[in-house]
Amino acid sequence: VFEMYYVELATGLRRGELLGLKWEDLDFEHENLRVKRQIARINGEIVEAPLKTKNAYRTLPLAEDTIAVLKQQKKKVGSSHWVFPSPTGGPISPDSVLHMLHRVLKRAGLPRVRFHDLRHTFATLALQNGVDVKTVSGMLGHFSAGFTLDTYAHVTTAAQKEAARTMEKVLMAAL
Template identity: 90%
Template sequence: SSHQTYRGYIDNHIKPNIGKIPPEKLTSLELQKLYKKLLTNGRIERVESKGQPKGLSPKTVRNIHQIIASAMKLAKEQRLIVADPTEGCALPKLEHREMKTLPVEQLSSFLREAKDSGVFEMYYVELATGLRRGELLGLKWEDIDLEKGNLRVKRQIARIDGKVVEAPLKTKNAYRTLPLAEDTIAVLKQQKKKTGSSPWVFPSPTGGPISPDSVLHMLHWVLKRAGLPKVRFHDLRHTFATLALQNGVDIKTVSGMLGHFSAGFTLDTYAHVTTAAQKEAAKTMEKVLTAAL
């Protein structure tokens, strides 16, 4: 899906705007003009984008810059160009979006409703592991060792060109083994009884893998019935990480469990959580030092 997204950026935005400029003639000024144009009027007219802002988001423009920068870096290494025009480009500032999570006090309502809707096991395992949606749907029973209490993340389920398919994971760090707590093992044993002979941990009614869209619709249905605000599936992953950090799990461990590229990325993503923890640490130290006086 990442490959498809990049292909779309190239075909819809890069080629039509700067595709005819020879690499050695491409300047930083030309790129800055392109980024400004994309920010104000870059969105492709489609039925599903009606009513949305006409400009692309700063994040999308930065992604487009990254693709051009990769190409220019290679061109410079191969001595096709002397200077890299992407160096020194001013990029749009990222908008800070407030991260949504399910607060602890809402978890019992959510899980109770999930149980009534027959999808408790899936959402419990998600909140206990923080897997990406595709990774959760890609789990097979062969990946789970209920005796040793661990789970191997080896593949994902994605919708590509309208088809639900097995796909490799996002990065090499995404291939990982996670420990399972006793409660999660009990929930998985319960799920095993429900799935019959299907190799998938969370199969569709036909026995194959579930479509990522169906899982999202089901999540919104459960939230609505529980009287809770709408969140994305990815926000359940944020809920796992936030609760782990708030309850004393160190950033390196959380980063490894999430399958992030680096602990630095995890730290940036959950800075608001770690800042609160640092304030608590400062107060703790104050108590210790005051007592020592």
């Protein structure tokens, strides 16, 4: 499951979006992936479903490391249409992904987290490392940067404090 969690942390996709990825959605030449569908459990059945909002339909750039991980995944799954297929060849159940995550965390001696917390980790790390909020918002498929700011205000406050310290250095050097 390394590849699945790596891609999640590298892209911040929603769980259903990650599970809905098909190889046709990946463009290794142009280094991107298109988010076009999600996998959901509806009336007890695992189904392909449309995304919840028009902003959720998006194209995300991929870094070379993520492409390498995806190429490794392609070798593992062979002819499956799904990037992360279930053992039976269809899409993985969203519930199964959470149970797998909990098993991995338990073996590693780490606390249980929700799958959605991996998405939060992506956003927090991106913002803490200087990616602007508009870019992060677009990558997450949020309706507005304002929503992203509201959700990650604690991160942007820390970034603002760091910006104040940076400006202090600039101004003090000029005195």
